[in-house]
Amino acid sequence: MKSIKHALLAAAVGAAAALPLTVLGQAAAAGSSAAKPAADEMTEAEVRKVDKDNKKITLKHGAIRNLDMPPMTMVFGVSDAALLDKVKEGDKVRFSATGEGGKYTVTELQPAK
Numbered sequence: 001m002k003s004i005k006h007a008l009l010a011a012a013v014g015a016a017a018a019l020p021l022t023v024l025g026q027a028a029a030a031g032s033s034a035a036k037p038a039a040d041e042m043t044e045a046e047v048r049k050v051d052k053d054n055k056k057i058t059l060k061h062g063a064i065r066n067l068d069m070p071p072m073t074m075v076f077g078v079s080d081a082a083l084l085d086k087v088k089e090g091d092k093v094r095f096s097a098t099g100e101g102g103k104y105t106v107t108e109l110q111p112a113k
């Protein structure tokens with residue numbers, strides 16, 4: 001009996017260790033948005049449309065891991081309209097987004113090189 005318990009415990013520990021680890025090395029430019037570690041991972045995208053008046057941006061984005069979203073083109077809101085000053089249509093960018101309450105919002109946006 002004791003050995004079975006042990007085997008179960010070992011399996012549980014193994015499963016925990018197999019959880020995906022956050023990719024490090026992209027945290028350097030963090031700065032202003034320290035609050036949400038889940039959004040730190042940035043996704044590559046191409047800007048399709050910038051709508052400053054409505055604080056919206058259309059992105060053709062790659063897979064967004066923290067939102068479990070496949071690559072697609074879609075409209076995002078932005079947490080701060082100033083984010084849109086840095087980019088224009090056709091730019092390659094990197095961004096972070098949250099999906100709280102079914103609303104997708106870009107919280108970080110920067111030109112990709």
Ligand SMILES: [Cu+2]
Nearest residue numbers: 069072073074
């Ligand atoms: Cu999407």
